[in-house]
Amino acid sequence: MSQASGHVVGVNGNMVSVQVDGDVSLNEVGYIVLDDTTTGETKRLKSEVIRIRGDRAEVQVFEMTRGLGVDDKVEFTGELLAVELGPGLLTRVYDGLQNPLPELAEQCGFFLERGVYVNALNRTKKWDFTPAARVGDAVERADTLGTVPEGMFKHRIMVPFNLYDQYAVKSIVDAGEYTVDDEIAVLTDGSGAEISVTMRFNWPVKRPIDCYAERLRPTEPVVTKVRIIDTFFPVALGGTYCIPGPFGAGKTVLQQITSRNAEVDIVIIAACGERAGEVVETLREFPELLDPRTGRTLMERTVIICNTSSMPVAAREASVYTAVTIAEYYRQMGLNVLLLADSTSRWAQAMREMSGRLEEIPGEEAFPAYLESVIASFYERGGLVRLKDGGRGSVTIGGTVSPAGGNFEEPVTQATLKVVGAFHGLSRERSDARRYPAIHPLESWSKYPGTIDPGMVEYARDALHHGNEVGQMMKVVGEEGTSLDDYIWYLKGEFTDSAYLQQNAFDPVDAAVNTERQKYCFGILFDLLTSKLNHGNKDEARNWFAQLRQRFLDLNGAEWQSESFKTLEAEIRDTINDKRAGTEANAMDFVGEIRN
Amino acid sequence: MKKVYSKIESIAGNVITVTAEDVRYGHLARVTSSIGSSLAEVIRLAGDKVSLQVFAGGRGISTGDEVVFLGHAMQVSFTDNLLGRIFDGSGNPRDNGPRLEESLVEIGGPSVNPAMRIIPRNMIRTGIPMIDVFNSLVESQKLPIFSVSGEPYNELLARVAMQAEVDLIILGGMGLKYDDYLYFREMLEEGGAMSRTIFFVHTASNPVVECLLVPDISLAVAERFALKGKKVLVLLTDMTNFSDSMKEIAITMEQVPSNRGYPGDLYSQLAARYEKAVDFEGAGSITILGVTTMPGDDVTHPVPDNTGYITEGQYYLRNGRIEPFGSLSRLKQLVNKDSREDHRALMDGMITLYANYKESLEKKSMGFRMSGWDEKLLKYGEIFERDMMDLSVNIPLEQALDRGWQILAECFDPAETGLRTELINKFWPGGRNEPDEESA
Ligand SMILES: Nc1ncnc2c1ncn2[C@@H]1O[C@H](COP(=O)(O)OP(=O)(O)OP(=O)(O)O)[C@@H](O)[C@H]1O
Numbered sequence A: 001m002s003q004a005s006g007h008v009v010g011v012n013g014n015m016v017s018v019q020v021d022g023d024v025s026l027n028e029v030g031y032i033v034l035d036d037t038t039t040g041e042t043k044r045l046k047s048e049v050i051r052i053r054g055d056r057a058e059v060q061v062f063e064m065t066r067g068l069g070v071d072d073k074v075e076f077t078g079e080l081l082a083v084e085l086g087p088g089l090l091t092r093v094y095d096g097l098q099n100p101l102p103e104l105a106e107q108c109g110f111f112l113e114r115g116v117y118v119n120a121l122n123r124t125k126k127w128d129f130t131p132a133a134r135v136g137d138a139v140e141r142a143d144t145l146g147t148v149p150e151g152m153f154k155h156r157i158m159v160p161f162n163l164y165d166q167y168a169v170k171s172i173v174d175a176g177e178y179t180v181d182d183e184i185a186v187l188t189d190g191s192g193a194e195i196s197v198t199m200r201f202n203w204p205v206k207r208p209i210d211c212y213a214e215r216l217r218p219t220e221p222v223v224t225k226v227r228i229i230d231t232f233f234p235v236a237l238g239g240t241y242c243i244p245g246p247f248g249a250g251k252t253v254l255q256q257i258t259s260r261n262a263e264v265d266i267v268i269i270a271a272c273g274e275r276a277g278e279v280v281e282t283l284r285e286f287p288e289l290l291d292p293r294t295g296r297t298l299m300e301r302t303v304i305i306c307n308t309s310s311m312p313v314a315a316r317e318a319s320v321y322t323a324v325t326i327a328e329y330y331r332q333m334g335l336n337v338l339l340l341a342d343s344t345s346r347w348a349q350a351m352r353e354m355s356g357r358l359e360e361i362p363g364e365e366a367f368p369a370y371l372e373s374v375i376a377s378f379y380e381r382g383g384l385v386r387l388k389d390g391g392r393g394s395v396t397i398g399g400t401v402s403p404a405g406g407n408f409e410e411p412v413t414q415a416t417l418k419v420v421g422a423f424h425g426l427s428r429e430r431s432d433a434r435r436y437p438a439i440h441p442l443e444s445w446s447k448y449p450g451t452i453d454p455g456m457v458e459y460a461r462d463a464l465h466h467g468n469e470v471g472q473m474m475k476v477v478g479e480e481g482t483s484l485d486d487y488i489w490y491l492k493g494e495f496t497d498s499a500y501l502q503q504n505a506f507d508p509v510d511a512a513v514n515t516e517r518q519k520y521c522f523g524i525l526f527d528l529l530t531s532k533l534n535h536g537n538k539d540e541a542r543n544w545f546a547q548l549r550q551r552f553l554d555l556n557g558a559e560w561q562s563e564s565f566k567t568l569e570a571e572i573r574d575t576i577n578d579k580r581a582g583t584e585a586n587a588m589d590f591v592g593e594i595r596n
Numbered sequence B: 001m002k003k004v005y006s007k008i009e010s011i012a013g014n015v016i017t018v019t020a021e022d023v024r025y026g027h028l029a030r031v032t033s034s035i036g037s038s039l040a041e042v043i044r045l046a047g048d049k050v051s052l053q054v055f056a057g058g059r060g061i062s063t064g065d066e067v068v069f070l071g072h073a074m075q076v077s078f079t080d081n082l083l084g085r086i087f088d089g090s091g092n093p094r095d096n097g098p099r100l101e102e103s104l105v106e107i108g109g110p111s112v113n114p115a116m117r118i119i120p121r122n123m124i125r126t127g128i129p130m131i132d133v134f135n136s137l138v139e140s141q142k143l144p145i146f147s148v149s150g151e152p153y154n155e156l157l158a159r160v161a162m163q164a165e166v167d168l169i170i171l172g173g174m175g176l177k178y179d180d181y182l183y184f185r186e187m188l189e190e191g192g193a194m195s196r197t198i199f200f201v202h203t204a205s206n207p208v209v210e211c212l213l214v215p216d217i218s219l220a221v222a223e224r225f226a227l228k229g230k231k232v233l234v235l236l237t238d239m240t241n242f243s244d245s246m247k248e249i250a251i252t253m254e255q256v257p258s259n260r261g262y263p264g265d266l267y268s269q270l271a272a273r274y275e276k277a278v279d280f281e282g283a284g285s286i287t288i289l290g291v292t293t294m295p296g297d298d299v300t301h302p303v304p305d306n307t308g309y310i311t312e313g314q315y316y317l318r319n320g321r322i323e324p325f326g327s328l329s330r331l332k333q334l335v336n337k338d339s340r341e342d343h344r345a346l347m348d349g350m351i352t353l354y355a356n357y358k359e360s361l362e363k364k365s366m367g368f369r370m371s372g373w374d375e376k377l378l379k380y381g382e383i384f385e386r387d388m389m390d391l392s393v394n395i396p397l398e399q400a401l402d403r404g405w406q407i408l409a410e411c412f413d414p415a416e417t418g419l420r421t422e423l424i425n426k427f428w429p430g431g432r433n434e435p436d437e438e439s440a
């Protein structure tokens, strides 16, 4: 395809109208050539075609457009907006268009200079290649040609996904050190034409990678080490979930601790239109923090895509696609990948801004009419798959949503809720009361199975419900109008909340609770909930619960199975046994299981 | 020779259109009319039709007035001569000092590479316990005061400015009442801080477009000083006026509004300004303390709402006090871990109890009998408000923490506080008392 060219005929913010000479396609990348009058330099500003009408194309520019003028030249590339895939993506920090930010800083210093682009993959680094395919093998897209070690992973070098034919391996290099640009194999297609293959290829970000055998239903939980999530609202490998919440409710903190503690192979962090400062914490800390499961630094399993709020808005729109494409790529290697996007609302807003400039007919709150379908197809890119070699890989997607006014009845939250498998709704009430994580225990839901016996979890959930009802009633009838039994349910609910649901993200021990410990502590809690308690009056009951809570908080802060843990546990069990007067009527079914 | 265009084709609000060639997006022009001359900025190009936003407003411009394109974007002079000076939103002197034209720098420059940022680490002490203990202000933070009009937000701003240990203060005033402008000037003069202050002031009676320029011009200057190693504190009051100017202009431009008339890019526009807050490794820093008045005391109004999502916490000013709820400094955990070991726990514990107090208060107002626990909370709430929340309290952090423990000990048994035993053993005034079952 010959590449089209054109010239600028209009500028409106980051949308530029181009008179095109030749053929262009939607999502094709073009560069606007800017002769910067102030510096005397020539810059090429990357942009993407977002609408074509006749010989007029509208392009969104991924850079500041100041200084552009009518008649400036535009060079189209004939290629769609794509990411570069190959070994060396892990540990990197990219902008929304996959430019490595530290390398940009080396070139330009403190500020992001427009028109400066750097290769996503290092061209000179040598990788230790071990061939897997042999000459004469029949291969197709995504089949493994060989592997290279990338940190702790065996990175599969695959037949590029954009080769749709059947091929025979004509030649493949011996084991040895190669760069991503070195030819590692030659394939011949049906017609006998030869195709040279290296370790890297491009894939258009807006097209899902679909080189697997089939999609499977997500059933196995992702361990996040957040109690309220793992126990009450679990997320499954290959599942999707969202965290809507008003500002300051704890969306980012929740994602940050998940990115550290989640038991997955790879984490892709998409910082999309949020604060740069928040990314910096991850960026500076991850290289120092060890993942206890692997003994390697967290950075070795992480890719950061960072297009923060003051960076160009068009690149923000692209950034979530860049992130999910990289996630899908690693899924093809049989890995479990977790993609955390903060915040999908900023991405939706980027779409809204462009839609406004295109003067499209606006939908609700001026979001484009296609908002819902775009959100749905984004989350659909998550999933558990069976690969062609029989292995499994998954992409789990968790997105935060920042609803205007904290009101979930808005287009982005609503569109998201329709497609995700779990909903962790954060509440302003809970964050105001510093009940972190502020996931609302009664309104949130999950369709995925967790690690703890569902019957027991259901029982605890009912207890919370009941306790909450009593609490609400008490607001009307007062404590004096509440029976002692009900009051105790209220205290049990409050206890469950503060001793189990709440978790201190900044405490070295409490921040991450493994499954074993969760099961164990939930057992103690369950024991309490199902016990009929023998209290003389409300004040006594309240005091007793306050003491018990104190011990339980101390327990939460004690190292798992340490001496102090055991001492505290014994104290707690004694305290409960001391006041137990049988089993709650509604718990008879379970009693055998836990109290033998 | 610069070409002069003398045919203005349309004038709508503050936006004029001319037919011109070789014009660049975002560049400036000078429009000269019978009532004086004003700068204007190119805000849209469509073929040879050029739309310009006139800083002094469209009023008084006639279709025959002259337009000359200057070939550059908006600039501001950056020298030490700025110190102690007062300018308007276009950078013209408001005091009687000379106009500054040397070493011009562009405003609204590119954003900082996130990879070059560092984790904020220095607390800015203010002597206000509601800030220092509960919502520590951190160097390079961006933080607004959320307030209804009528609250003493400008007083609070001025007090923080005077007490904070910074090298330079830049005040960006938007739609400022003239009296408030004079108040700031007097406060800073009295406190001897004028020589390290620069004012960019747009008052309520100035043209609306100039209001839009204030944050950019203030932050461009702040950025330069920060790069030269200065710790700069930028005060922006009131960002709601800034947003309203943006709304006014979006409506004249016939943009589709997203929410209550505000343009869809309100978030990005506000973020572009607030994100200028930064700590440069090896150089200085910019801290932004803003004011966002909430129309109708409604925090879900688009301006406070978007601001909340951008800034790193906020202070709610209500009834002359900084409220502990909602108010949250996002960065406090970065500094309160190093202040004193009890800082974090005490902060969380006291707020939780204060929230309980509010519940009891509600119950009481509904006429319910108060339990022993409620009575304790009521006592606590009252003391807390008096000895911690009141804005007149002016004590260093450590003293405030000690006072926190005293308040707790005055009101509660240790176990009722929800604080960990080891902290209680260490900090509970007079040592830990055995919990007293009868007292409840
Ligand atoms: N799990 C937690 N434990 C302790 N503190 C928390 C927790 N979650 C949130 N916080 C507190 O709340 C503050 C705000 O949290 P966070 O930045 O995650 O909010 P957010 O929902 O992402 O807000 P925004 O929408 O403005 O980005 C944090 O800085 C921290 O002080």
Ligand SMILES: [Mg+2]
Pocket (backbone or CB within 6 Å): A251, A252, A253, A274, A342
């Ligand atoms: Mg956040």
